[in-house]
Amino acid sequence: MSRPVTVGVDGSEGSEAALDWAADEAALRGSVLRLVYATRWAEHQLAAMKVSHEDRASEAEGVLAATERRVRDRQPDLVVTADEVEDAPSSVLLAAAAEADLLVVGSHGLGSVRGFIVGSVGQEVVADAQRPVVLVRPGNDGSGSGPTGERNRRKVVLGLDVADVKDELLEFAFDFAGRHSVPLEVVHTWHAPFTERRKAAEDADKASVLSDAVRPFRDRFAAVEVSEVSVPGRAAERLVEAAHDAALVVTGRRRAARGSHIGSVTHALIHHASCPVAVVPHG
Numbered sequence: 411m412s413r414p415v416t417v418g419v420d421g422s423e424g425s426e427a428a429l430d431w432a433a434d435e436a437a438l439r440g441s442v443l444r445l446v447y448a449t450r451w452a453e454h455q456l457a458a459m460k461v462s463h464e465d466r467a468s469e470a471e472g473v474l475a476a477t478e479r480r481v482r483d484r485q486p487d488l489v490v491t492a493d494e495v496e497d498a499p500s501s502v503l504l505a506a507a508a509e510a511d512l513l514v515v516g517s518h519g520l521g522s523v524r525g526f527i528v529g530s531v532g533q534e535v536v537a538d539a540q541r542p543v544v545l546v547r548p549g550n551d552g553s554g555s556g557p558t559g560e561r562n563r564r565k566v567v568l569g570l571d572v573a574d575v576k577d578e579l580l581e582f583a584f585d586f587a588g589r590h591s592v593p594l595e596v597v598h599t600w601h602a603p604f605t606e607r608r609k610a611a612e613d614a615d616k617a618s619v620l621s622d623a624v625r626p627f628r629d630r631f632a633a634v635e636v637s638e639v640s641v642p643g644r645a646a647e648r649l650v651e652a653a654h655d656a657a658l659v660v661t662g663r664r665r666a667a668r669g670s671h672i673g674s675v676t677h678a679l680i681h682h683a684s685c686p687v688a689v690v691p692h693g
Contacts, residue, residue: 413541414444414491416510418503421473428516428546429477430484431686435544437485438589441511445477445492448502470494500534507539512688514544536663536680536689537672542582544658546686564657564685565593569649569675572598572619576662576692580624583660584631586688590657593635596624597652599645616640646678653683660688 417432419425429445436443447470474492481490495502507513515535536543568583580596587594598620617640628636641648653659661676672680672689679687 412439412441413509413511414442415439415512415514416444416446416506417514418499418506418516419445419447419473419477420499421469421476422516423548424516424546425477426480426516427548428514428544429480431544431546432514433481433485433488435512435514437488439511442489442491443481443485444506444510445474445481445490446502446506447474447492447494448499449494449496467494503535504538507535507541507543510541512542512544513539514546516546516548533672536676539689540665540691542688542690544686544688545680564655565595566590567649567652567656567659568594568596569645569659569661569679570596570598570620570623571645572616572623575623576690578692579660579662579690580627582688582690584627584634586658586660588631588634591633592657593637595637595639595652595656596620597639597641597648599641599643599648601642646675649675649679650682650684653679653685653687656685658686658688659683660690662692663689664693665691 415432415436417425417428419429433443435441449467449470471494474494478490478492481488493506495505503513503515513535536545566583566587568579570579583594583596598616600616617638620638620640624636624638628634639652649659649661659679661679663672663676676687676689680689
């Protein structure tokens with residue numbers, strides 16, 4: 411049985427944006443959409459507030475019912491499951507991610523009191539999930555205005571370090587672009603040398619290395635339209651810029667022990683990219 415597309419829901423505006431994105435993605439993949447609700451979200455922000463089990467269950471029931479209605483209006487043929495879990499958001503989402511094809515989470519500018527992606531919770535989910543995590547904020551779902559989330563040929567952007575190529579990132583980006591029939595732009599950045607002559611030599615060398623890294627996936631995903639961009643500059647700045655007209659930007663995160671650091675590039679993207687961000691664990 412295939413893994414579901416799983417989305418964390420909590421009734422917030424950011425959660426709704428993530429839900430819409432996840433519903434469209436699940437429909438495209440022919441997957442089950444799994445909704446998960448953590449009933450102990452409040453304890454992270456309001457530890458002093460006493461919330462009974464009954465109150466938590468009642469709120470969860472209301473949120474999940476409204477969420478399912480929203481999905482039915484958007485994707486009426488989608489198979490949907492819903493789970494209320496009485497635990498903290500980070501624990502719920504990490505457990506859900508382990509069983510998912512990908513986990514989708516929302517935020518309100520990464521600073522909502524009620525949204526899942528809040529401070530340490532969001533950092534932990536992105537840093538520790540063993541499956542890809544897609545972060546979606548209101549207004550940056552990367553879709554068109556139609557009910558099926560049309561991407562309108564908007565590209566997928568992949569940030570790639572040619573000195574440390576990870577197949578997991580290339581696989582995810584090519585597969586996603588192929589499923590959505592959109593172009594893929596693979597971006598590699600490097601520090602610019604001081605002289606123009608050296609710059610020209612570096613340009614040619616880096617472009618050649620990038621092409622070598624991408625070629626096996628070009629062959630496997632022949633239908634995907636691919637462009638390769640090798641430019642001097644800071645990776646975070648270049649990728650945020652490239653994400654301006656993208657449907658999705660893909661970045662990586664090394665698998666490590668719990669509490670691992672997500673990296674400066676990924677940190678910049680989840681805060682500043684104007685489209686959804688997929689964080690793909692590797693290694």
